[in-house]
Amino acid sequence: MNMVIQKNVSLKNKNTYNIGGKADYYCEPGSIDDILEILQWADSRRVPLLVIGNGSNLLISDKGWPGVVVNLSKNYNKCEWDNNRVTAESGLMLNKLVNQVVDLGFCGMEELSGIPGTIGGGVIMNAGAFSMTLQDTIHTVTYYDLEEKKIYSRKKDELEFGYRSSFLKRKPSIVLTSSFSFEKKCDKEILASKRAEIQAKRRDKQPLDYPNCGSVFKRPEKNYAGTLIETSGLKGMRIGDAEVSGKHANFIINKGNATAEDVRALISLIQKTVLDKTGVMLEPEVIFAGEFKTSLVGTIKTDNS
Numbered sequence: 001m002n003m004v005i006q007k008n009v010s011l012k013n014k015n016t017y018n019i020g021g022k023a024d025y026y027c028e029p030g031s032i033d034d035i036l037e038i039l040q041w042a043d044s045r046r047v048p049l050l051v052i053g054n055g056s057n058l059l060i061s062d063k064g065w066p067g068v069v070v071n072l073s074k075n076y077n078k079c080e081w082d083n084n085r086v087t088a089e090s091g092l093m094l095n096k097l098v099n100q101v102v103d104l105g106f107c108g109m110e111e112l113s114g115i116p117g118t119i120g121g122g123v124i125m126n127a128g129a130f131s132m133t134l135q136d137t138i139h140t141v142t143y144y145d146l147e148e149k150k151i152y153s154r155k156k157d158e159l160e161f162g163y164r165s166s167f168l169k170r171k172p173s174i175v176l177t178s179s180f181s182f183e184k185k186c187d188k189e190i191l192a193s194k195r196a197e198i199q200a201k202r203r204d205k206q207p208l209d210y211p212n213c214g215s216v217f218k219r220p221e222k223n224y225a226g227t228l229i230e231t232s233g234l235k236g237m238r239i240g241d242a243e244v245s246g247k248h249a250n251f252i253i254n255k256g257n258a259t260a261e262d263v264r265a266l267i268s269l270i271q272k273t274v275l276d277k278t279g280v281m282l283e284p285e286v287i288f289a290g291e292f293k294t295s296l297v298g299t300i301k302t303d304n305s
């Protein structure tokens, strides 16, 4: 094994909540070969696997991860252009790609500026903002199927993209590379000013001074999670150091030393209160990793827990 596998690594600084216990094992592969090697290592020892990008949509248990955490954002993050098409390794930060796309004058990604995740995390979630989603420009995704233990490529129309979902979110898999193609060129200055406008809107509307994971709940049909939480009187509600942001009610912020259990309990309280007061069942967008004491309302799929 060429790659270093570390033991007992704190995951607190590997996610944007700054929360979570330790991983039994932790590594930062830099190539597909490294990834295949660590998968084989984990498989042969029956060690549970958690793949992470920038940890910007994850709540990691206070007990940590009882297995190996494979962080793709550190070393598996290159991209290569071929005319109007770019192929990116899944650990590349989406924002870096958006900047390249805008600087080259291609349109279709500028409104995704400021999403603090990687391409891999973005593709499985079909990350989106304002009127754009990753599915708009995606061409092909190459992934490792963890059940069949094979690498496959799928084109956009085979990826079953939906609102914050995709075929790959449902299928145990690791996104390896994604290619995006851009059909239209636009004025570079207009694109850059759109990007600046989007960034300003984020700074204005989101509580970026505190650790958070973006929107905690998905948007319910014909409604907004933030509005429902606010009208249910929950702005500022606090459990431990986890607080419903006063700036944007669909954000839970870590005011200092929030635990994963604090955040989970607040999520559960929000679900119960909003259901009681408005009849709407809020479904978490944040993904839970590891073991939690507090249960959530309804049959929520907690992908990694």
Ligand SMILES: Cc1cc2nc3c(=O)[nH]c(=O)nc-3n(C[C@H](O)[C@H](O)[C@H](O)COP(=O)(O)OP(=O)(O)OC[C@H]3O[C@@H](n4cnc5c(N)ncnc54)[C@H](O)[C@@H]3O)c2cc1C
Binding pocket: 016, 050, 051, 052, 053, 054, 055, 056, 057, 058, 072, 090, 091, 114, 115, 116, 117, 118, 119, 120, 121, 122, 123, 124, 125, 126, 127, 128, 129, 173, 174, 175, 176, 206, 208, 212, 213, 214, 215, 287, 303, 304
């Ligand atoms: C301030 C803030 C603002 C945000 N704004 C937005 C927004 O506007 N729109 C939006 O859609 N999201 C937003 N988010 C949420 C988040 O940034 C996105 O969901 C992002 O795409 C997650 O990427 P990640 O690399 O951080 O994934 P992680 O949080 O590391 O992982 C999320 C899930 O993806 C899985 N995963 C990660 N990489 C891979 C891979 N290569 N293969 C397979 N599975 C993988 C993980 O196992 C986990 O289940 C925001 C978050 C923050 C903190």
